[in-house]
Amino acid sequence: MKATYTIGLDYGTNSVRAVVVNIANGHEVATAVWNYGHGKDGVILSRDPNLARQHPADYLAGAEASIKGALRSARRSIKAFQPDQVIGIGVDTTGSTPLPVNDAGHPLAFDKRFAKNPAAMAWLWKDHTSVAEAGEITAAARELRPQYLAKCGGTYSSEWFWSKILHCLRTEPKVFDAAYSWVELADYAPAALTGTEAPEKLTIGICAAGHKAMYHESWGGYPDEEFLSMLDPKLGILRRRLRSRAYAVDRSVGTLSSAWARKTGLKPGIPVAAGAFDAHTGAIGAGVGTGTLVKIIGTSTCDITVWPNTDKLADVPGLCGIVNGSVLPGYFGLEAGQSAVGDIFNWFVNYLQPGGRKLGSHTELTRGAARLRPGESGLLALDWNNGNRTILVDQRLTGLLLGQTLYTTPSEIYRALIEATAFGALTIINRFEEYGVKVEQVVNCGGIAEKNPLVMQIYADVTGRPMKLSRSAQTCALGSAIAGAVVAGAHKDVPSAQSAMTGLKSRVFKPAPQAHAIYRSLYALYRKLHDSFGTQQHDGSLYPVMKQLIEIRNQVRKGK
């Protein structure tokens, strides 16, 4: 019998990746990556450091190029491979990355009138222009619909769906008025492949809707029209154009259109699964289940675990969301995250370039950092260069480095930055467990987990827990391919497909007791800083300091 395959299509921040996976054993037989063509590394920037957009044309060109590339590569590695052995597709994307569309569901950015207007493009997950609107939505919900906030950690983020749409409405009303509706990239991408992007045909995924758009089945889907109208009557109108039900990744959104079959060489009519965020399919591909926390460590992290939806579960404050079915159907998906991890190391290497390009490379700094013992540098850092997602849910926080002497070296700082992200990781694990979500094992995936054993060892030493690694280096795409296999009927459900298609590496990073003991002391100090700058618990709290610096910075920049 000929092997069968599915494709996982994974939209990242800078590129899109297609992976061809054997559904029997999870073997990734071919991969192709296509870099977005617009902006800087695929991200459209402006003088406003908070702005980050993408051009939707890259999504379509990228799907075509990466799928074709992966099929070509599969043919090279497996002699008898035929594209018609691909029986399903799953899709994951960054998010919340909403884009305005017309009444046919086509991106407004394809309209000549708006071709160069960043507001008409996709508002990338890390776009932080909508801080004011996030505050407004949070305040309104806190007063009128506290239940909305309880499911998304108590604060509605500037990175999310409604904040971005409301900001567009307020600052670019022409774009807003020209749009018929808004769609998450996670829903747009599979819809484009199946020709179901028209708002009334669209199938939306529960992952984006539940984690970023305050969708919940208990109140009938998205926030109610009255609430949205109160923010702005036009949001109320938009609400009527959105779908009322959202689905997990085991639901097909349709079948590959003949146009896309022609473009890619795939068989028309194969099912495409409902889209989800990369981290969520990454968790699937890393084998997430009850008691397993999956950490997807890249420029930022997503920390994902699940809990049976038949059990009682408290609202865990500070999480990015608790959404029924957002990861595995039948389970609450719990998402936490750190706003910057690899991005902090990259900042240090690319912006500070300590020692110049040669001495200041990740490799050299890691080598130097590995020679140091915990506590030896006297340094302590906060991992907030891009704000804090979990547990503070606060963009208006910044980095901090403390303990410098006249002899502090780049390697010491590099290690302190790694440790800071590890302390952030521990804070998330603790938060889960404080609210009864037991973490029995931690499985890591993503580039940094793969490539930097020092980071993994420090995470083990700081958390006092073994750090395991996912077998796949492309768990997001693998998870999407698993979804593709389920909608194609090749596995009865996602957990069965995971059993067949996922696994762990044999190398496990075990905590060293002595290092852990020192890190316990350091973590206590980290928490002192964390709580003083990040909360208003104490009288003498330094909570206002970072906020006021940002305020002053913004005023000065405005006056430019």
Added chain:
Amino acid sequence: MKATYTIGLDYGTNSVRAVVVNIANGHEVATAVWNYGHGKDGVILSRDPNLARQHPADYLAGAEASIKGALRSARRSIKAFQPDQVIGIGVDTTGSTPLPVNDAGHPLAFDKRFAKNPAAMAWLWKDHTSVAEAGEITAAARELRPQYLAKCGGTYSSEWFWSKILHCLRTEPKVFDAAYSWVELADYAPAALTGTEAPEKLTIGICAAGHKAMYHESWGGYPDEEFLSMLDPKLGILRRRLRSRAYAVDRSVGTLSSAWARKTGLKPGIPVAAGAFDAHTGAIGAGVGTGTLVKIIGTSTCDITVWPNTDKLADVPGLCGIVNGSVLPGYFGLEAGQSAVGDIFNWFVNYLQPGGRKLGSHTELTRGAARLRPGESGLLALDWNNGNRTILVDQRLTGLLLGQTLYTTPSEIYRALIEATAFGALTIINRFEEYGVKVEQVVNCGGIAEKNPLVMQIYADVTGRPMKLSRSAQTCALGSAIAGAVVAGAHKDVPSAQSAMTGLKSRVFKPAPQAHAIYRSLYALYRKLHDSFGTQQHDGSLYPVMKQLIEIRNQVRKGK
């Protein structure tokens, strides 16, 4: 009539400088610098980062070489110059830099048995090995002799005379026992030139004794024998071997010995003034007087002003000392300081090397920093990489940088570090004025003040006060030359000599009102951090954080 000259001999951290000055107008006709030969740039280091020593042989070789060099140079620039036109010498040194000596007053380091033992060398001002002993002395004085502390800012420092001697006694008893007595470099250097180094012949300066050794005329000189014996009976014995009276720089310690006259080519028998610290003679050379604060800005700063000793003066907490006659005879000398200024910028350039050697030079970073406006970076730093001298008197503090994003650049950090030192400078000015010591003008001198207009402009903008510059670039040596002129009888007193021999540059850095307004807001935030990490004022204070990090660091390093 032929012009007459004096020589200012200025012992710095890395080199000794001799300057030949015309006593009629302060014209510096010749300068020679001799770099110390021992250790790294003249400083003997060890694995203990707190240790910093100097070899006394460098002091003698340096005096000879620099004086000869300056005389040669004077001959080159003034045709008719003859060494016998030099009629006096003044000496200034770093401090507190005590060294153990034998019963002839010769450094113990000259004894073969101790030739390689750092404990037998001079304990350089920035040696921080004696933190525990400083704590012990402070605690004992707080309980038994609070008056001792009141004159030196409330805390006895690890950088000072008795802390270092007690640390030697505790950790290197053989060296301590072999020493007959201890002498400050400021007293040793002039004594060596005049052959008066034997303990019973020695003339000690009020500057070192008063600022660093708890000498005060009201309790009969150095701390009493009972108190010292309580710390250790051997300190009580040492006390009996020290002199009971100390003098200002208008006192001659003796005349140039024929041996030194031969060595240098100077006329034998010319008077040598009592020694003082470089900062204090620097203040003289910059024209210090009532209402004038002199800032000597180098690797660290000394901030010096004076107050008539006929007026009432409160004990100003946090100062390095208030000593009658330590700067100008007849005036209280008030000394404050910042533990690191240029050293912080040097750390950033030399240890972090941002952007590599080319982009990370002081010149390039200054250029980048100059393009930024106050508040624009969102950064805020504490200038504590080497602890805080005034107003906290606490070595167990460390640097802090806050406000980093993923886009923070080296120039932004460099500017934040400059601003941090400016906030530190403002804190000192405010402290003076809070206790009634009016600061009517600020005169800057030292390498950074000379060379970096951006630093001066930021100091003006932060403090809201004009920053003036001393005319001389070598105020410490000039101040010593002034002392030499007074002991030679060429001027009736120090202020008369200052009128003739000192002046200001025409360029004045005036505060820009808009920048000052922003810096007022930033300074409020700086003070929040300052008070939280540096004091125990509030319940939620972060006071323990830096201390505990140092504690952990020290434990880890000990376990090496």
